Amino acid sequence: MTASPVAVELPELRLSPGGPFGIYIHVPFCFTRCGYCDFNTYTPAELGGVNPDAWLEVLRSELELAAARLGAPTVQTVFVGGGTPSLLGGARIASVMDAVRDNFELAPDAEVTTEANPESAWPDFFAAARAAGFTRVSLGMQSVSPRVLGVLDRIHTPNRSAAAAREALAEGFEHVSLDLIYGTPGESDDDLLRSVDTAIETGVDHVSAYALVVENGTALARRVRSGELAAPDDDVLAHRYELADERLSAAGFEWYEVSNWSRPGGQCRHNLGYWDGGQWWGAGPGAHSFVGATRWWNVKHPNAYAQLLAGATLPVAGFEQLDVDSRHTEEVLLRIRLRQGLAVELLDEAERQRADTAIEDGLLIPEGERLVLTDRGRLLADGVVRMLLD
Incomplete structure (x- = not known):
């Protein structure tokens, strides 16, 4: 018999005055697991009683407890990430925002973002998200090279990401982002440049480009360890970064964080909150939060998360209190990355x-x-x- 999960009691939380406050919502569902990914995500085969509808109900419970704990501060940004939020479908993504609004007041100019994967985001999803108040979409493109997508275990076709970005723009989203990964074994300079050029040509106003990291415990790490794939080379990664930066800069994008470029007005305000001293509540399995001097993280598994919230208990797995030295280290670490x-x-x-x-x-x-x-x-x-x- 499996023991019931036990939550950790948080200390008193006090929001620091000034600065933005955001809400991050973690959607733990993915259709398949990408070989490079070590995020807290689960495929249908890995879950028992927690499905998207059950997750949504317990998410409401956490947001209710969060609002009571913090006094329902005004929210400047909301970011729904994962996992694959677009797997929820249009009606459920709208219900996520209903749950936020039922418990918090949104600032009139609030930025509201959802991540989406190209293979599960279609015009009806974008239309529903836009109608629900979402202002920004972040799409996982990674690459337009079939061989690169194959190494990464991405299941969307090479052209689908660009098509999804255009569909989001057509549904009224002014802010659309495409995420790229560079340095995948087998990738060429031309593969990267074609991916960057394709992203630019869609008309999006934001591009993120991340060096591939081989995370322990992933399928990619096992393939590298066995010698099937070469580990990313630091010199190649640096060269690819320079190629991406040069091409994006020439197209009118400016870097505002080491791995992020935008056209004027296209910066992601929610992520700027992470880098520039903001505070946020992270709701969902495994989500992290930061308020005042307290950082905490939720239990990871959706079933444990649901069990704790069924008892009206915040699903906290652990926390830490940041002292002055720790805060200083983080300020330097994060703010130096900003333009x-x-x-x-x-x-x-x-x-x-x-x-x-x-x-x-x-x-x-x-x-x-x-x-x-x-x-x-x-x-x-x-x-x-x-x-x-x-």
Whole structure:
């Protein structure tokens, strides 16, 4: 007999004044598991009693408890991620927003985003999401190369991502993003450039490009470990990043975070909240939250999540209280990645001296009272952070 899950009791939560507050909602369902993915997702065969309708009911319960715990603050951004939110279908994605609005007040200009996969997002889904108040769609494109999609175990056809982006635009979404992955074993420079060019040609206003990371425990990691596939090469990854940046910049996109480019006005405000000191409540199995100085994370499995909420208990698996030093480390780590840069006033005297060294090394450039990564610095962003904090 399986033991009932036990939740961890959170300390008192106090929202820090100022700054944005967002809600992240994690949809744990995927039709298949991609070989590179280590997100908290489940295929139908991996779940017992939790289906999308049951998940939606317990999600409502968590949002009710969240509003009671925080005093129902005004929400500036909502992000429905996963997993595959588009598997919910139009009616359920609208119900997700009903659940948010039933418990929180949305700011008049709230940004409301849903992720979607091309193979499960069609015009009727986009129309329903738009009618429900969603303002932004983020589509997982990854690549237009059949062989790259095959290595990644993506099931959509090469042309479907671009078609889905155009359908979202046609349904009235002003803000549509396409996500790319570069550095997949077997990918060529031309494969990447064709993917970037295709994304640009759709007319979207946002593109994310992420280097492939081989995560432990994934099917991709097993294939690399066995020698079937080569591990991504750091020099190749850097070259591909430069290719993507050059092509996007020439098309009128500007980088605003190391892995994100947008046309004017197309930045993802929700993700900027993560990088720039915002607070958020993460609802759903395995979702993470940050309020005041407290970070916590929910139990991962949807069944355990549902059992705890059935007893009107927040499904918290653990939490940590960030002290002053931890907060400082995170500020430097996250804000240095932004085009707006890191405020010099956040650094102590020793860190400012190390920043001067980074400037001499061509990794940072001062812009007024802020420090911004150079093109070379973006390629070595993690090293710049270590240099500043060492």
